[in-house]
Amino acid sequence: MKNKVLMGLAAIAMVAFLSSCGKVPQEKIDATNAAITAAQTAEAGVYVPAELTAVQDSMKAINAEVEVQKSKLFKKFGPVTLKLDATLALANKVAADAVAKKAEVKKEVETTLTDIKAVIEENTALMKKAPRGKEGAAVLEQMKTEMATIEASVAEAQGLYDKGSFLDANNKVKAAKERAVGINTELKDAIAKVKGGKAKPAAKK
Amino acid sequence: MRKNWRDLLIFAAIAVSVPLTIIILVSLTPDPPVGQVDYAREILSKAGTSGANMYSKKLYTQAKNYYDSAMVNWKNENKRFIYFRDYEKVAFFADLSAKKSTEAANNSVSSSSNLIIKLKQKITTLNDLVTEINTLFTTYPLSSEVRNRISNGKMLLEEGEIAYKKGQYMVANKKITDSEYLLTASYDNATSNLKNYFKSYSTWKNWVYKTLNESKINRDYSIIIDKFSRKCIVYHNGAKKYEFETELGKNWVGVKRVKGDNATPEGMYKITKKMDSGKTKYYKALLIDYPNDEDKARFRAEVEHGTLPSSAKIGGLIEIHGNGGKGIDWTEGCIALSDRDMDVVFKIAKGGTPVTIVGSMLELHDVLER
Numbered sequence: 001m002k003n004k005v006l007m008g009l010a011a012i013a014m015v016a017f018l019s020s021c022g023k024v025p026q027e028k029i030d031a032t033n034a035a036i037t038a039a040q041t042a043e044a045g046v047y048v049p050a051e052l053t054a055v056q057d058s059m060k061a062i063n064a065e066v067e068v069q070k071s072k073l074f075k076k077f078g079p080v081t082l083k084l085d086a087t088l089a090l091a092n093k094v095a096a097d098a099v100a101k102k103a104e105v106k107k108e109v110e111t112t113l114t115d116i117k118a119v120i121e122e123n124t125a126l127m128k129k130a131p132r133g134k135e136g137a138a139v140l141e142q143m144k145t146e147m148a149t150i151e152a153s154v155a156e157a158q159g160l161y162d163k164g165s166f167l168d169a170n171n172k173v174k175a176a177k178e179r180a181v182g183i184n185t186e187l188k189d190a191i192a193k194v195k196g197g198k199a200k201p202a203a204k205k
Numbered sequence: 206m207r208k209n210w211r212d213l214l215i216f217a218a219i220a221v222s223v224p225l226t227i228i229i230l231v232s233l234t235p236d237p238p239v240g241q242v243d244y245a246r247e248i249l250s251k252a253g254t255s256g257a258n259m260y261s262k263k264l265y266t267q268a269k270n271y272y273d274s275a276m277v278n279w280k281n282e283n284k285r286f287i288y289f290r291d292y293e294k295v296a297f298f299a300d301l302s303a304k305k306s307t308e309a310a311n312n313s314v315s316s317s318s319n320l321i322i323k324l325k326q327k328i329t330t331l332n333d334l335v336t337e338i339n340t341l342f343t344t345y346p347l348s349s350e351v352r353n354r355i356s357n358g359k360m361l362l363e364e365g366e367i368a369y370k371k372g373q374y375m376v377a378n379k380k381i382t383d384s385e386y387l388l389t390a391s392y393d394n395a396t397s398n399l400k401n402y403f404k405s406y407s408t409w410k411n412w413v414y415k416t417l418n419e420s421k422i423n424r425d426y427s428i429i430i431d432k433f434s435r436k437c438i439v440y441h442n443g444a445k446k447y448e449f450e451t452e453l454g455k456n457w458v459g460v461k462r463v464k465g466d467n468a469t470p471e472g473m474y475k476i477t478k479k480m481d482s483g484k485t486k487y488y489k490a491l492l493i494d495y496p497n498d499e500d501k502a503r504f505r506a507e508v509e510h511g512t513l514p515s516s517a518k519i520g521g522l523i524e525i526h527g528n529g530g531k532g533i534d535w536t537e538g539c540i541a542l543s544d545r546d547m548d549v550v551f552k553i554a555k556g557g558t559p560v561t562i563v564g565s566m567l568e569l570h571d572v573l574e575r
Contacts, residue, residue, distance in 0.1 A: 057250045063276060064242050070283040071237040071290070073230060137533030138344045142352070149356040171376070175364040 022075030024066060028084040035091035044098035046167055051094045058087045105166040112173045116154055119180040123147060126187040143183050150176045234287055237279060238296035245272050245299040248306040257313035259375050264309035271302035320374050327381050331362050334388050342395050346456050351391050358387030402458055402564055409563035412473050416561040417443050426553045430540055432457055432469060433565035433572060437542060439553060449546040452529045454538040461538055463513055464520030469538050470495045476558045488527025488544045489551045493560050495523040
C-alpha cells in the first residue's frame with residue numbers, strides 16, 4: 001500500500017515538474033524593453049526610424065512567442081531567451097546609431113549655418129557692386145526682401161538647433177542656403193555681364 | 206513470488222498510464238491562434254513599412270489597436286487555468302487587425318502615390334507661378350506685406366522641394382500647401398489690384414488716340430508715357446520716332462491724388478517750361494501742366510467727399526527730367542530718362558508739346574500674355 005502511494009506521488013511530481021520546467025525570462029524581457037525605451041529616448045524614431053521599427057517588431061514577435069509558450073502545458077523559453085539576447089543587443093545598437101546620426105546631423109547643421117552666414121555676408125557685399133541699370137535696382141530691391149526672408153529663416157533654423165531639433169533645423173537651413181546661393185549666382189552673373197560688356201569694345205556705342 | 210508479479214503489474218500500469226495521461230492532458234489543451242497572430246503582426250509591420258502610419262493613419266491605428274487587443278486577450282487567457290482558456294477573442298482581434306492592416310497598406314500605397322504625383326504637379330505649378338510673379342510684379346509697387354508674403358512663399362516652396370527630394374512627403378505637403386496659400390493669395394491680390402487699375406484702359410486708349418491724331422494733324426511731335434511698360438514714346442506726324450526707357454514715381458500705379466503721394470499723374474498734359482542744364486538739378490527738365498482741369502476737379506471732389514483731408518494739397522512740378530537709368534522707380538512722381546535720352550527729348554520738345562501719360566497702351570490681356 002505504501003509503495004502504491006509513493007508511486008502515485010512520483011507520477012504527479014513528474015507531471016508537475018514537466019509542466020513547470022519553463023520560466024518566463026522576465027528580467028531579460030524587462031531589460032530589452034528598457035533598452036528599446038532608451039533607444040526611443042535617444043530619438044531613434046527621428047534619426048533611425050527604420051532601425052527602431054525593426055527592433056520593435058522583433059520585440060512584438062518575442063512577446064507573441066512568450067504567450068505561445070505560456071499557452072502550452074510544457075513551456076520552453078530557451079529560444080525566446082536567445083531571441084531576447086539578440087534583440088537587446090540590437091536595441092542597444094539602435095540607441096547608439098541614433099546618437100551617432102543625431103551628432104552627424106547636428107554637425108551638418110552647424111556647417112550649413114556657418115556656410116550660409118558667409119553667403120549672406122557675400123551677398124550683402126555683392127549687392128553694392130551689382131549693376132543698377134534697366135530694372136536692376138528693382139530686382140535688387142526684391143533680392144533685399146528675399147535676403148530678409150532668408151535671414152529670418154536662418155534665425156528660425158538657429159532656434160530649432162538650440163532646441164535640439166536638428167533634423168528640422170537642417171531642412172530649414174538647407175532651403176535658406178539654396179535660396180541664398182541662388183541670389184549669389186544671380187548677383188555674380190549680373191556683375192560678370194557688366195564687366196564682360198565693358199571689356200568688349202564692340203559693345204560701345 | 207506472487208508479490209513480485211503484482212508489483213511488476215502495478216509498475217507496468219503506471220508506466221503506461223503516465224504517458225497516456227500526459228498525451229490526454231496535452232491533447233485537451235486549447236490551441237492559441239499562433240498563425241493568425243503571427244500573420245497579423247507581419248501584415249501590420251508591412252503596413253508600417255509602406256508608410257501606412259503616415260498616409261493611412263486612421264486605418265493603421267485601428268490595425269495596431271486590434272493587434273494590441275489580441276495580445277492583451279491572449280495574456281489574460283493565459284492567466285486562467287489551462288483547460289478553461291478560450292482564444293476565440295484573440296483570433297477575432299488578430300483577424301481584424303490583419304484586415305485593417307491590409308486596408309491601411311493598400312490605402313497608403315494609393316495615397317502616397319497620389320500624394321507624390323500631386324506634390325510633383327504642385328511644385329511645377331508653383332514654380333511657374335513664381336516665374337510669373339517675378340515677370341509681372343518685380344517693378345510693380347506691391348505693398349511690403351505682399352512682397353514679404355511672396356518671399357515667404359518662395360522659401361516654403363524651397364523647403365517643400367527639399368523635403369520632397371528626401372522622400373518626406375508629408376512634410377513636403379505641409380510646406381507646399383503653406384507656400385501655395387501665400388503665393389496664390391499674393392498673386393490674386395496683385396492681379397486683382399492690376400485688373401482694377403486696368404479698368405481705366407478705355408480712357409487711356411482714348412487719350413492715346415487723341416494725342417496721335419493731334420500729332421498727325423499738327424505734323425508735330427507728341428510724347429506718350431506708358432507707365433506699365435515704362436516707355437517714353439516720341440511720335441512725329443502720328444508715327445513713332447523714338448522710344449526710351451523711363452523711371453517713375455515710387456508709387457506709380459494709379460492717378461496722382463495728392464502732394465507727396467509719389468504717384469506719377471495720368472492725363473493729357475502739355476509742356477509748359479523747358480529747363481536746360483544748370484536750371485534744374487536733374488540734368489535737363491520739361492515741366493508739364495499738372496494739375497490740369499480734370500486733376501483739379503477730381504482733387505476738389507475728393508476733398509469734398511472727405512476721402513482727402515481739407516488740409517491736403519494737390520501737388521505740382523511734374524517734369525520729364527534726366528538723371529534716370531537707375532533701374533528703379535525713384536522719383537516723387539516725375540518721369541526720369543537717362544541723360545542721353547533726355548537730350549533727344551529735350552531737343553524735340555517745346556512749350557505746348559503734348560505729353561500724355563497713361564497706365565498702359567496695351568490691354569491687360571496683352572500685358573499678361575507678354
